[in-house]
Amino acid sequence: MTSTTSWGGITTCTELAVEEVGEEGPAYEDLTHVLKAAQRGKSLVRQILAFSRDKDQEKQPVQMKQLLKECSQLLKSSIPATIDVRLDLQAESGLVLADPTQIHQVIMNLCTNASHAVENQKGLIEITLDSVDLDRNVALIHPDLSPGRYSRLSVRDNGKGIPPDDMDRIFDPFFSTRKERGGTGLGLSMSHGIVKRHQGAITVASHPGRGTIFSVYLPCAHGTEPMKAGAEVPLERKGKERILLVDDDEQMIYGTEKMLCRMGYEVVAHTGSLAALKAVRTDPGGFDLVMTDHMMPYLNGMELANEIRALCPEMPIILYSGYQDGTVDITPGLLERHGILAFMRKPFNRAELAKTIRNVLVA
Template sequence: MARILVVDDIEQNLYMLRVLLEAHGCSVEDARHGGEALEKARRSAPDLIISDLLMPVMDGYTLLGHWKADEQLKRIPFVVYTATYTDPQDEKHALELGADAFIIKPMDPVLFMARIREVLASRGTAPHAPAGEEKERLRDYSEVLIRMLEKKMRQLEQTNRALEAHIAERQQLEEQLRQSQKMEAIGQLAGGIAHDFNNILAAISGNTELALEDTASDHPAREFLEEIRNSSARAKRLVQQILAFSRRQPLDRRVISLEPIIEESTDLLRASLPASVGLDMEVDAGVPPVLADATQMHQVLVNLCTNAWHALEGQSGRIVVRLKSVALTADSVKPLVGLRPGNFVYLSVSDTGIGMDAATRARIFEPFFTTKEPGKGTGLGLSVVHGIVQGHDGAIVVRSQPGEGTVFEIYFPAATAIEETAAAPAPALRGQGQHILFLDDEAPLVTLAQRLLERRGYRFSGFTRASEALRAFAEKPDEFQLVITDLSMPGASGLHFASDILKLRPDVPVVLCSGHVTEELQEHARRAGIREVLYKPNTVDEFGETIHRLASETRRS
């Protein structure tokens, strides 16, 4: 049975060699470096030594030199087994020092054992360098060490670069997580603002509508009431924009003209731009409509124009919004990913700002990518624009050069016809005495609803507490043709209240009102059996039409 000394500083390597050698009938002893190996071999000489080269304390080359200089050990075969020193010069140097074999890790176990048996059979016949060649041997050894040091330095540099890239990527991911959490917090805040602000708006706009109904067309106050109504509508749209920014507003795509949206957006933006920045719009005649969500189109324009303003970096300049119709051919549509030849509406926003280089253009639509200083931009504005454009089956491209300004070009598929608007408002729909239960924790809104519904021929029971409303319904469930409830109330949820109502009478229509309507809320409402979800504040006509339709259906059934 051959006694073999294995030298390696890596435990896994020692274990694998031990298992392999013992499986072939060898006795194995191990050491972690050259110094330990010499000590063990001098106490009890092995039949063969297998040694790694790169080890602490004493490396394999130094061990080999001491081994072949030792009268007791020099006849014992020495096998070099390395994964680091793999250059032909390394093998040459090891053999010149007296190594009996030079094996590169890993080697097939069958071939490895065959080589070991071959070396054992030779019993240390490898020549040893004469003493006169010691200087040459040391010179060769130095060259090997220098070459390995240079190799390790290159590996270290590569490792450092990889580590730096990993750290940069991790920091970017952490920043993205912080931005995502910030946006989630903004979304939650927006929902709270929407609920409180919309309750106020509902009271203002609703009472204004009622006042207009009671005011003659030539009354001096009518002009002021109409201005209040228009201002309330703008405030409502502002809240919707906040919700759209936080991506908590369901899409409402309709066939619309973009020209009024451009006019409204540019009017809004001019109020916030300094006098040194010009904002103009150039709209061709006869531009077709598009199938789009008006709120998101407004957001696209605000984001692009704001980005253009920031590109001016405090200098005077000009921003131009253009709208025209274009026909894209098979050739002209090629650069526009996802589009096919046809008729399109072209919307562009250009500026005379600092422009962008190719590297920036390549990343401009990436989420969280920004060229602004920390704290001065989220890096979400253009990625949101890109997402909206894609969601509307369109395409967006950017053209820019450093010092030459920037142009964002958007292509939306042209729609075939625009939704018609009534030439005159339809007469108010009237009820026929149907009894409506109304629940809202805001007393002014209960009062407003009572005035509106009783004026339109309905009977009305209003409540500010869910427990009182549920008790009244439970006493006479067949008395009511319709139930209307707010969503968010202190200590109560409109969804839970609706569920309790429908347990008492499954066929009664229930309407849920909220200033923060999301697709998730609409899905919950559908599962709860709620017939309709209304956005608050809505116009008197929208509210009245829904009430008339649902109450009439109950009466017919």
């Protein structure tokens, strides 16, 4: 099984089977296990793909504060409500030159580890962001770092901590104390690789029984204009329309759906393109806009757009795609031929999302 698409297909089919069988059905429990395993397979392949991609990733000025806000939203939607997630993001924490998809992955890995460490207790995860000037003593923090200004993000938990004997091994590939619960042991080793390729470093301090703090240092970008602070969405960009959201990645659905609902839109979300198409076929006048991911099993985003436009020729459609899908050469001409009005790169923030939607709806 080599691609996220294949795993996505298994996930979608199993989801459908779980739905068909229902909670009372005899195979319900077995199927939910299959579903979890498929989701793990998908995330494992995704991690490996991200890791093995071209070393010259697409670096761009990244507003760390925005990225962390998005990650914390995703995190909150995927962990038990008993875990308290707190954010302390300094306004002037700056920009880093980075591949946002990869940094997103690092943050999510650290936060997921923290959530596992506090499992079954009243946990606390604190995510902080600031910037620090490191001088000649920088090597005391980490030998990989050279003097300069760094953006520092930290993930602190009050969980079980890391035993001193494990400390030297946690960044090793396949080292995991959670193997029986699906841990691959690749999260930290990949995060370490990604951060190193960004000329940064990860440090860790832990007190068994009291908690752990991981800090990621990334060099601040020079000569790049900070993006406008405050991604607050002006009122005129909010709306009440009904949006059909299609993505095979449940986490992406959680985050995007939440953002859209907060802007006032009504959202109907589908993790399968066929189910989404069925929804349009059943109620062709029921949606004001379609937002779809590109890389999906069965029908990809462009194919789905074709099918929807055949049913509803005037339907505005927004397509989005991640950097991992870099094999797809999405050109303006290609989008136009498929009747797609706008294209967004993942990850996108709330302001970008709000603006793109309003532009498309008034077009």
